Amino acid sequence: MTVTLALAGDTMLGRCVAERLREAPAPQTVLCAELRALLAEADLCVLNLECCVSDRGERWHAPGKPFFFRAPPATADVLAELGVDCVTLANNHALDYGFDALADTRALLRRAGVAAVGAGADVAAAREFAVLEAGGIRLAVVGATDHPEDFAAAADRPGVAYADLRHGVPRWLLDTVGHAADAADAVLVTPHWGPNMTSRPPHYVQDAAPRLLRAGATLVAGHSAHVVHGAGHRIVYDMGDFIDDYAVDSRLRNDLGLLFLVTWEAAPQDGHTRWLPVRLEAVPLYLDHCFTTVATGGHWQWMRARFTRACAESGTDVTVTGDEGRLVVEWPAERPRRTP
Template sequence: MAVTVALAGDTMLGRGVAARIGAGGRARELFGPEVRAAAASADLFVLNLECCVSDRGEPWPEPGKLFFFRTPPAAAGILAELGVDCVTLANNHALDYGFDALADTLAHLAAAGIRTVGAGAGLEAARRFEVLEAGGVRLAVVGVADHPPDFAAAPDRPGTALADLRSGVPEWLEAEVGRAAAAADAVLVTPHWGPNMTARPPRYVRRAACGLLDAGAALVAGHSAHVFHGVAHGVLHDMGDFADDYAVHPVLRNDLGLLFLVTLAGGAPAEGAPAEGAAPGRAPGGRTRPVRLEALPLVLGTGRTEAARGEAWEWVHDRFARACSEFGTAVAAEDGRLVVDWS
């Protein structure tokens, strides 16, 4: 049995994107036809939602915090229309408008049939994994963030699942991944880690990725940098942006991104020594594991994400191939997509 999972990074539906949604924009206005078709071709779709889904709340009272992202309740329906099955809220914008807005976010997404991980009404709920199922394959999803500490959930306080990954994978997270592995055929861990606008993952992220695979994850898909990084076997260090209205970095080009499609299948674990700092790519006991990655290059406008063409496509291809080569990963081009063979 096999399952294909669509994976997208930072999805910010606030500010200019929220204005389009508030004016009646639907998925077809926010996402081009090839993007929607690629998402629809997957069996499951998981992304990082970097905004509150609410029309309530006040900006989080943190001195020096510059950005506050909130999108209308209609955004939940747009994500459902796009085929999103689960979002992680473990990031630095889940509480941008306080506890009421987080509660609204959870309620609106649930009403739209979208699961959530990485945040909740208390510590246990924030850390809890969700199990998605498609094609007879059960995929457990775990969401965590390594920042900011003031958003962290506590036993009697709503917030995010905070994990200090700079010191390695904490014991509670190892245990949660182990429980998820026992409850499903494969585990996806989706961490919000590392600083913004970096060309490659910091060393602690690479170490944490290895630790998460050792704990039982079959696939690690990270986000936070707003630009995509290279992949190792079973590890997407950073998926970059999927939807936003951010200012464009002149060198790293966060207006160009990728929508990932990862196929997981049963079989013996992959062998071979990884490059330094790369994840070994073994699923415990030869269980369901990633065997193929396809990525659709994207162009991100203000509230409109479309498939890349021409010079933009070439830029994404060259940047991704170079970034992957640092992990010993070869990238091929097939029918307008970038492909990594892990079989």
């Protein structure tokens, strides 16, 4: 028995993407037919929504903050039509247009049937995990971000689930992962971590990822750099970008990304069924300014070389499937030991 989870990184539906969605609020406005089919075929889909969804609010007052992203309300329905089951809002754009826009984002997603983690009306709500169900699996999703601190939720203030990972993994995040592991068959932790436009994860990210696994996560998949990083054992350090209108760095090629398809298998353990991610398939993408397609030719070759080198730094081998051209990482089917 297997289940497929589609995972995508930074999905920015504001600015120029928002203009197109206002004119044509439909999945085909932002994704090609082949990618839409892959999302439809997956049992579950989770991504990082790097914008608010609202027509209200004022820009967050933060001297030096250069970018503010807001998508039109109809975007929530577009995400649902794409087959997105859950988004994380734990990032540096959830509060771009303030508390009202964050509240709208949560409400519009809920109305569209899309779960959201990583931000909420107070710190308890921001830290809550969601549980998704499909094909027999109950998958808990945990979201957290290591920036910006001024977006952090508090007991009496909306905001994001802020975790200062530069100084270690906070106890609240380890406890949340542990509670999620007790409540579900598997746990996905999807952190927004590290600086933009880097070619590899910083040391504190490399330290945090295995700690999250030991706390009870079964898969860690991060984002923030806008550049694909490598994969370790049940860790994807950065998934890169999925949809956006960003300027392109000619060296780091943030216009090339990956859509990840994770195969999960049911495994009996201590009288219960636990689910383990055993195979990671990555589909190379070309982000053509507000519209994402499957990468081909030289774009595919570049991403294959990039992902293979990045994975090798973590001791991970990458193979290529036949005609589909997917980049594959196999994970042994043993469950990591959970420790405090």
